[in-house]
Amino acid sequence: MPDRRGPRRCSFCGKTEQQVRSIVSGPGVYICDGCVYLCVEVLNEQHIPDEAPKAEQISALQAEIRRLHGLLRLESQLVKDLRVESEQLKARPKTKPRSRVKS
Helix, strand or coil, X not given: CCCCCCCCECCCXXXXXXXXXXXXXXXXXXXXXXXXXXXXXXXXXXXXXXXXXXXXXHHHHHHHHHHHHHHHHHHHHHHHHHHHHHHHHHHCCCCCCCCCCCC
């Protein structure tokens, strides 16, 4: 059984602490700086897409927001117009209904 108190080794390339600049440790796993850089290069070469929204998605969302703002302005104007109309109707003098007289 290997001595667990011996020098730490990279779990990927097997180099010891003395052979590398630094080693990052995880739960029972170690990785050296050289392997970290290699992993970064591999991931960059694979062109892994990020989860950032695409330009088309952003412009579509902006167009939808502009449309919603327009609808809100329209609703606000309609509410104002209805208030004015309601106030005008309330302000009119009430007239008595004319009775029809047959001749």
